[in-house]
Amino acid sequence: MSLHFQLECSVPCGAGPFDANDIHHLCRCGRPLLARYDWDYIGRHWSKTALTGGMRSMWRYAPALPIAEGVGPVTLGEGWTPLFHADCLGADLGLKRLFVKDEALNPTNSFKARGMSAAVTRARDLGATTLSAPSAGNAACALAAYTAAAGLTSKVFMPRDVKAPFIRECQLHGAEVTLVDGLITDAGRIAAEQGAPLGWYDVSTLKEPFRAEGKKTMGYEIAEQFGWSWPEWIIYPTGGGTGIVGIWKACDELEQLGWITGPRPRLVSVQAAGCAPLVRAFDTGEDTAVPWEDATTVADGLRVPAAVGDMLVLRALRESGGGALSVTDAEMVDGMRALGRREGIGAAPEGGATVAALRHLRDAGTIGDDDGVVLLNTGGALKYLDVLDPPA
Numbered sequence: 130m131s132l133h134f135q136l137e138c139s140v141p142c143g144a145g146p147f148d149a150n151d152i153h154h155l156c157r158c159g160r161p162l163l164a165r166y167d168w169d170y171i172g173r174h175w176s177k178t179a180l181t182g183g184m185r186s187m188w189r190y191a192p193a194l195p196i197a198e199g200v201g202p203v204t205l206g207e208g209w210t211p212l213f214h215a216d217c218l219g220a221d222l223g224l225k226r227l228f229v230k231d232e233a234l235n236p237t238n239s240f241k242a243r244g245m246s247a248a249v250t251r252a253r254d255l256g257a258t259t260l261s262a263p264s265a266g267n268a269a270c271a272l273a274a275y276t277a278a279a280g281l282t283s284k285v286f287m288p289r290d291v292k293a294p295f296i297r298e299c300q301l302h303g304a305e306v307t308l309v310d311g312l313i314t315d316a317g318r319i320a321a322e323q324g325a326p327l328g329w330y331d332v333s334t335l336k337e338p339f340r341a342e343g344k345k346t347m348g349y350e351i352a353e354q355f356g357w358s359w360p361e362w363i364i365y366p367t368g369g370g371t372g373i374v375g376i377w378k379a380c381d382e383l384e385q386l387g388w389i390t391g392p393r394p395r396l397v398s399v400q401a402a403g404c405a406p407l408v409r410a411f412d413t414g415e416d417t418a419v420p421w422e423d424a425t426t427v428a429d430g431l432r433v434p435a436a437v438g439d440m441l442v443l444r445a446l447r448e449s450g451g452g453a454l455s456v457t458d459a460e461m462v463d464g465m466r467a468l469g470r471r472e473g474i475g476a477a478p479e480g481g482a483t484v485a486a487l488r489h490l491r492d493a494g495t496i497g498d499d500d501g502v503v504l505l506n507t508g509g510a511l512k513y514l515d516v517l518d519p520p521a
């Protein structure tokens with residue numbers, strides 16, 4: 130089966146390219162590998178008009194995804210999520226063109242479904258049988274569901290204090306759950322120690338090249354939903370950074386395909402005040418981020434003290450002319466309430482964080498009245514309802 134992509138170092142360090150018919154995780158230099166496609170070939174066989182009547186999932190973009198022609202993906206209907214015009218919240222903030230892309234409507238309630246649909250599809254096609262990942266919560270739930278759908282086995286490793294709904298949802302889908310003292314970085318170390326001798330296929334964030342491929346479809350969808358143009362701003366709650374890396378990759382690929390010519394969006398990363406390694410690195414002009422000590426936040430997806438793709442996120446933020454800022458947990462919960470009451474959208478604290486960031490950028494005059502803004506609500510409220518408890 131011919132593949133129209135190969136794997137290249139994201140730095141690039143000079144090693145490679147690597148054959149996508151073989152299993153690869155990180156590059157020899159220790160940095161992420163990314164899939165690079167033969168756009169000349171793909172452009173000759175694919176067009177925007179082919180999307181009319183296409184699949185109502187992220188697999189509508191299958192020619193740009195890591196799957197051989199004629200092979201079916203492991204899918205639960207992920208992606209092609211709605212882009213809501215947030216007119217009430219927009220009016221509160223003096224914006225006519227405020228939109229929310231609601232990733233809570235994905236299988237297992239978060240955008241992690243996109244990455245896992247792509248990664249599990251590719252791992253299955255490469256012959257993997259047991260897949261493992263460390264997770265702050267949502268990635269584990271998505272991995273559990275997609276391996277179940279594929280008839281494969283999953284082992285997930287989460288911090289011991291993860292909220293109960295995440296653990297139960299993983300078990301519901303048959304995953305073996307290990308709770309680890311510490312944070313996602315500790316979970317990653319233990320998962321690798323256990324899995325390496327047994328040949329488990331590691332799907333840690335950006336330690337394999339295909340979760341980013343699933344996540345880039347958020348960019349493809351935003352472009353298509355805007356009639357093949359970009360909004361001025363995309364605000365994204367950033368933990369491991371695959372979302373930002375994926376959306377920036379989509380900007381590049383859609384230009385290579387010739388489907389979009391206008392200015393790219395400015396990308397803004399939002400992190401938690403209690404764990405903001407990328408914001409700190411952005412502010413001090415560093416190319417990589419120093420690990421954050423004592424990370425704490427109610428937004429599990431943002432409790433990522435160190436990210437192997439830090440360099441790629443920082444590069445994307447700078448190249449896009451965007452930025453990075455942190456918000457407090459209280460501001461995130463206010464943001465959840467604003468999305469809930471003003472738009473009927475059930476947001477995770479990570480989604481609430483984008484509203485908090487938008488308020489800051491409006492107050493500072495950075496985002497203008499006429500700018501188009503997309504907030505990514507990366508997950509749903511239901512697994513985090515305890516953060517809405519009234520004070521005891």
Ligand SMILES: *Cc1c(COP(=O)(O)O)cnc(C)c1O
Nearest residue numbers: 267368369370371372430479508
């Ligand atoms: C994982 C997660 C994030 C962070 O996403 P990255 O793309 O890894 O930066 C944000 N929000 C939610 C709800 C998550 O589960």
